[in-house]
Structures are given as C-alpha cells and as structure tokens.
Amino acid sequence: MNNDLRELREVRGLSQASLADALGVSRQTINSIETGKYDPSLPLAIAIARHFQTTIEEIFHVD
Amino acid sequence: MSTNPTESADSSNVTTDARAGDRKTALGKAAGFVSAAAVLTVVVIVANATDHPSFAKGALIGGVIALLAMGFLWWRGARGGAAAHLVSGTADERERRLFRDAAADAAIAMMIAAVGGAVWSLFGAESIAVLAIVLWAGLLTWLISLAIRARRG
Numbered sequence: 456m457n458n459d460l461r462e463l464r465e466v467r468g469l470s471q472a473s474l475a476d477a478l479g480v481s482r483q484t485i486n487s488i489e490t491g492k493y494d495p496s497l498p499l500a501i502a503i504a505r506h507f508q509t510t511i512e513e514i515f516h517v518d
Numbered sequence: 519m520s521t522n523p524t525e526s527a528d529s530s531n532v533t534t535d536a537r538a539g540d541r542k543t544a545l546g547k548a549a550g551f552v553s554a555a556a557v558l559t560v561v562v563i564v565a566n567a568t569d570h571p572s573f574a575k576g577a578l579i580g581g582v583i584a585l586l587a588m589g590f591l592w593w594r595g596a597r598g599g600a601a602a603h604l605v606s607g608t609a610d611e612r613e614r615r616l617f618r619d620a621a622a623d624a625a626i627a628m629m630i631a632a633v634g635g636a637v638w639s640l641f642g643a644e645s646i647a648v649l650a651i652v653l654w655a656g657l658l659t660w661l662i663s664l665a666i667r668a669r670r671g
Contacts, residue, residue, distance in 0.1 A: 480610040481603065483671075492671030493612050 457516045461489040463507050478502050546607070547592055554585060573646060600668055616667045624660035631655035 464474050464485075471489075475482045480499065487493035488503075494515075495503065504511045558581035565574035594602035603609040604617055635648035 484612040487671040
C-alpha cells in the first residue's frame, strides 16, 4: 500500500519524531509507514488522518 | 483491531493501542521482576532437590542474566529500541507485531525441535538434553527472527 505521509509531514514542517510523539508511536514506526514497510492498523490510520485533518483515502492508496 | 480509537476529533487525544503501557507503574515493573525472580528460584530449588546441580547452575546463571537484561531494558525505557519499549510496556503496534511474529517463528522452531528431540530420545538421548534443545531452538529463533524483522521494518 502506498501513502503520502512523508509529503504531508514535510509540508507541515514536522519531523518524524514530532509526528511520532503526537501519534503515540515510535519514530521507527513512522519511518516504516512512510517507506511502505509497515501498514498501520485502522485505529492508527484514523489517528494519522485526523492529525492531518483529512481522510484515510487521501493518505493511503492501494497499489 | 485490538482497540478502539476515541471519538475525539483531536488526533493528539486519539488513543491507539500504541504506547498503552505508558500507564504501567513502577509497582507493576517491580511485580514482574519479583515474579521472574520467584520462578527462577523455584526452578533452581527443584533442580537441586532432584539432584541436578548442573541444571540448577545453568538456570541460575541464565536467569540472572535475563533479569539483568530486563533491568537494563527497563532503565532504557522509551530511549531504547523495540526491546526496551516492549519490556517497559511502551511498545507501539508495529513493535508488538514484530515480537508476536518472532514468537510465532520461535513456536514453529520449537515444534520442529521437539519432533527431532523425540526421535533423538529413541536413540537414548536424555530428556533434559531434549528439553534444552527445544528451549534453545525457541530462544535463538526468536532472537534471530526479531533481529531480521526489525531490520526489515
């Protein structure tokens, strides 16, 4: 699954660590999501979407 | 889905199952440490009582190393890696998944080792040797699997 998390984060000037803190996960988890190595659970995907005030579909795309 | 997110619109208040262990107290950690030490003590006492001093010595050394490692990881806490997060109860969903998948690999390795050990016992292997192989197969597989999975992300 592809995602636009890195672009969204960088547009807002957030570091991986600060986003991780805001979402309550580790920085490594943010990195793994951004690089497509890890697909987040639905609760975490919802949290990410809410954090960026958008929808899950706008961030995550099926290959 | 292991937990439900809150209904808050503020993402900073959304509680995923990540970092659920943040609420764990020092009392909980102490209870875990004492429980592990108690299990180790019982194993050593039983081994000595059943005339297996070598087993007791090995269990004591291995157990103390494990307890020291646990203490170190607690001390590292959030500053450490996935292992420290898990032991400290602050692992997020990806880290818990890494450990769960590694544990599944270890279980398969232990089943294979148990079958091999059963066959080996037909050729006169001592039960304690078979047990040791099964345990070591599980432990080593878990560690190797965890290292590989963590590196892959």
